[in-house]
Amino acid sequence: MKQESIIQVENLTKKFNDFTAVNAISFNVKRGEIFGFLGANGAGKTTAMKMLIGISTPTSGNAQVAGYNVFKNPENIKKSIGYMSQKFALYDDLTVKENITFFGGIYGLSRKQIEVKRRLLVEELGLQDIANELVSSLPLGWKQKIAFSVALLHDPKIIFLDEPTGGVDPITRRQFWEMIYKTANNGTTVFVTTHYMDEAEYCDRVSIMVDGKIEALDTPKNLQKQFNSENMNDVFLKLARG
Amino acid sequence: MKRFIGFIKKEFYHIFRDKRSLFILFGMPIAQIMLFGFAITNEINNVDIAILDKSKDATTLEIINKISSSKYFSVEQLINNESEIEPVFKKGKVKAVLIFEKDFSKKLVKENNATLQIITDATDPNTANTISNYTNSILQKYQQEINKNIKIPYQIIPKSRMVFNPELKSVFMFVPGVMTIILMLVSAMMTSISITREKELGTMEILLVSPLKPFQVIIGKVVPYIFLSIINAIVIVLLSIFVFKMPVQGSLFLLAFESILFIITSLSLGILISTLSSTQQTAMMISLMGLMLPTILLSGFIFPVSSMPIPLQIISNIIPAKWFIIILKGIMLKGVGISFIWKETSFLLLMTMIFIAISVKKYKIRLE
Amino acid sequence: MSISVQHISKSFKEVKAINNISFEVKEGELFGLIGPDGAGKTTIFRILTTLLFSDKGTANVAGFDVIDNYKDIRNHVGYMPGRFSLYQDLTVEENLEFFATIFGTTIKENYDLIKDIYIQIEPFKTRRAGKLSGGMKQKLALCCALIHKPKVLFLDEPTTGVDPVSRKEFWEILKRLQKKGITILVSTPYMDEAALCDRIALIQEGEILEIDTPKEITKHYPKAIYNVKANNMYKLINSLKKYEHHYSVYPFGEYVHYTDKRTNFSTDILKNYLVENQFSDIEIIKTTPSIEDTFMELAK
Numbered sequence: 039m040k041q042e043s044i045i046q047v048e049n050l051t052k053k054f055n056d057f058t059a060v061n062a063i064s065f066n067v068k069r070g071e072i073f074g075f076l077g078a079n080g081a082g083k084t085t086a087m088k089m090l091i092g093i094s095t096p097t098s099g100n101a102q103v104a105g106y107n108v109f110k111n112p113e114n115i116k117k118s119i120g121y122m123s124q125k126f127a128l129y130d131d132l133t134v135k136e137n138i139t140f141f142g143g144i145y146g147l148s149r150k151q152i153e154v155k156r157r158l159l160v161e162e163l164g165l166q167d168i169a170n171e172l173v174s175s176l177p178l179g180w181k182q183k184i185a186f187s188v189a190l191l192h193d194p195k196i197i198f199l200d201e202p203t204g205g206v207d208p209i210t211r212r213q214f215w216e217m218i219y220k221t222a223n224n225g226t227t228v229f230v231t232t233h234y235m236d237e238a239e240y241c242d243r244v245s246i247m248v249d250g251k252i253e254a255l256d257t258p259k260n261l262q263k264q265f266n267s268e269n270m271n272d273v274f275l276k277l278a279r280g
Numbered sequence: 281m282k283r284f285i286g287f288i289k290k291e292f293y294h295i296f297r298d299k300r301s302l303f304i305l306f307g308m309p310i311a312q313i314m315l316f317g318f319a320i321t322n323e324i325n326n327v328d329i330a331i332l333d334k335s336k337d338a339t340t341l342e343i344i345n346k347i348s349s350s351k352y353f354s355v356e357q358l359i360n361n362e363s364e365i366e367p368v369f370k371k372g373k374v375k376a377v378l379i380f381e382k383d384f385s386k387k388l389v390k391e392n393n394a395t396l397q398i399i400t401d402a403t404d405p406n407t408a409n410t411i412s413n414y415t416n417s418i419l420q421k422y423q424q425e426i427n428k429n430i431k432i433p434y435q436i437i438p439k440s441r442m443v444f445n446p447e448l449k450s451v452f453m454f455v456p457g458v459m460t461i462i463l464m465l466v467s468a469m470m471t472s473i474s475i476t477r478e479k480e481l482g483t484m485e486i487l488l489v490s491p492l493k494p495f496q497v498i499i500g501k502v503v504p505y506i507f508l509s510i511i512n513a514i515v516i517v518l519l520s521i522f523v524f525k526m527p528v529q530g531s532l533f534l535l536a537f538e539s540i541l542f543i544i545t546s547l548s549l550g551i552l553i554s555t556l557s558s559t560q561q562t563a564m565m566i567s568l569m570g571l572m573l574p575t576i577l578l579s580g581f582i583f584p585v586s587s588m589p590i591p592l593q594i595i596s597n598i599i600p601a602k603w604f605i606i607i608l609k610g611i612m613l614k615g616v617g618i619s620f621i622w623k624e625t626s627f628l629l630l631m632t633m634i635f636i637a638i639s640v641k642k643y644k645i646r647l648e
Numbered sequence: 649m650s651i652s653v654q655h656i657s658k659s660f661k662e663v664k665a666i667n668n669i670s671f672e673v674k675e676g677e678l679f680g681l682i683g684p685d686g687a688g689k690t691t692i693f694r695i696l697t698t699l700l701f702s703d704k705g706t707a708n709v710a711g712f713d714v715i716d717n718y719k720d721i722r723n724h725v726g727y728m729p730g731r732f733s734l735y736q737d738l739t740v741e742e743n744l745e746f747f748a749t750i751f752g753t754t755i756k757e758n759y760d761l762i763k764d765i766y767i768q769i770e771p772f773k774t775r776r777a778g779k780l781s782g783g784m785k786q787k788l789a790l791c792c793a794l795i796h797k798p799k800v801l802f803l804d805e806p807t808t809g810v811d812p813v814s815r816k817e818f819w820e821i822l823k824r825l826q827k828k829g830i831t832i833l834v835s836t837p838y839m840d841e842a843a844l845c846d847r848i849a850l851i852q853e854g855e856i857l858e859i860d861t862p863k864e865i866t867k868h869y870p871k872a873i874y875n876v877k878a879n880n881m882y883k884l885i886n887s888l889k890k891y892e893h894h895y896s897v898y899p900f901g902e903y904v905h906y907t908d909k910r911t912n913f914s915t916d917i918l919k920n921y922l923v924e925n926q927f928s929d930i931e932i933i934k935t936t937p938s939i940e941d942t943f944m945e946l947a948k
Binding site: 282283285286287289290293294297298481482483485486487488489490491492646647648 | 694697698699700701719721722723725727729730731732733734735736737738742745746747749750751752792
Binding site: 209 | 812852
């Protein structure tokens, strides 16, 4: 069964003056895949991701995301993807409902569509009691789950998650990943970065960046074999330590 | 003591590494004073006037000569009767019309007075005033020339003269005011964001869990800015003296002392704002709105305090700038010594101590 | 006792951040506060470093009361707050010098204490702190907290957001510090780091769930845990959740941790169920509970 590639990266490079943050990386992500994008702080992960979501222009190389070229059509990329990061997901001073309505509007959904989606979301996550509460009053775990769903309001083909579970309690973390599984099962591609190595094992394939380059890319199982490790944590330690 | 110095050292690093604060500290004041000095000028140059000479005799011709050869006026048109006055104003180029009455010379000699009407375009009242004054002075000079012993009275719109500023140089009025505003603004704004920046960045937590005492932090943040503001003040004074040709009649030493005092007052006010604000934005807003506007409006810089309603006059007493402007004008333009300005000086001292005392008290030694 | 906390409670407006917290830390111990964001860890730290008042309860650090003798505490502890809170526009060296100076000492005086750590960032000593990578920032912050040779070290989530390699290095440093007799109170959301502490307190939503050594805590886990694997992780989770006898089903990396309600449970029963549901490549192996398992069980 041939799976089409929804992200194609070829020799993608980003330089800041003399410093090369991302050094000619190449990889593909298949449709419906859960792709883990790992690396140490400063390895170039965030820079690479910014190029893929269309908010940073590459210095050289090429990449296609959801069928659009990162150089020529970054605006179309932004419309076709969902994005959620730890730093910003929802507006603290708006209620849950208001956030959903707001982001729905930004993504170009009509009023009717927003209403439908909102009802679905509230039901699915069981938000009935807190739908009219300010987001700031919610525990972190709830915020993350709602933010994730909001990023999917417009049914994007790919969703980019930048360390979505940082600091969240273990139970909520797992509930979050179950949501990720469900999303992937529905055909949405999930591109996720994380510092939790056990979460790396939930991914179909994982890439590890070291000093701007991709030093490993394979399924977690194969990587563990390749590096003679018991788990992804060990793989990471062996690779990053050099 | 070593701790204290270590702290001040750090503050200097922050100041010199933040390009924006450097710009505010040095660039803005210089730019402002140049702008104020050159642009906002009440002087007039080459104002277009028209003349209606009903006499056309030797005297009037001589006066007209004097007027047209002065750099203030440019005789644009000679008109022949009253009906031409309105159209000439309406065209807009001419700002004043001088009307010499009929038989001007004869009247001067026979009746000891002759009338020169000065009709000015009062849509710009300031210029209108100035035109009258300049014309006045030209006429007076002429009078003194032709008639040393006899005073020839003439009818003219009377205007008050500015003492110690016979040429009505607007710069003399503005420089003390601008210097005050700049020093106050820069000092207060800079220090007001200083403490709040630490709160915002989170470094305040670490400062608190250390042996540093509150007053060490507060004074430590004021000291670097004293040095820098002094440099600022020196630059402003040098500019005033050499570019705008302002006199410094009084003692330079006294000027320096009072300036340093005012700088410290402003810095303390800034620190006070800083201890009360939780974010840098709030601090800047309070500095700009709560300091700048009242200072410009109520300090006597532009609008004389004595012509304000009583409540505002009372409020103006708590604005440090008001006292410093009085001190500055006294030293620079009138050359007075400390005996004349001890009252204002004491006020500034008192305010400084109050600001610092409240700051130390309000400085939170805990996070909430 | 180096740190003693007795029945501390603290609310912010209507939210109760911590409720009736008590624990003790012995001299020279490496004690971990383990819990997710919002558990109340930072509030506890701020009360112990005298930055906040508690609503109820008392606390002592190095023999000093947090309210009456706060100045003594501030002179003698090292504190590394949650976010990176050093001066971004000062260099590594300048930051270190500043903290040494305000504590009335010099870098040279206590250099041996920070030597192992400082060596790793020394090549960057003239770089502005804001330009360091996450791992290096943590190391610098640690040096600055240590430079005055504190008796007690408070580290609030020092490894959050830092990659696993730097995290590992950091904990190795902590272990070495412990040998020098410094009491260390650390908080972290990473359960795997908990295993490295002498004793830990599990915290969730302002309440302490359990205090003990890492080993003993996992013994608290009441049930047997099984690692379950099959050909499709997502479907497996759903299937197990539909199974009437399941007690808990949690993904754990490549396996699912499964516990059963029944005491007379045997793996064959489960295997049959999965076979019936068209799973292949089935693996079911008993495993030892981890701190994370225990935490989730206690937090329920």
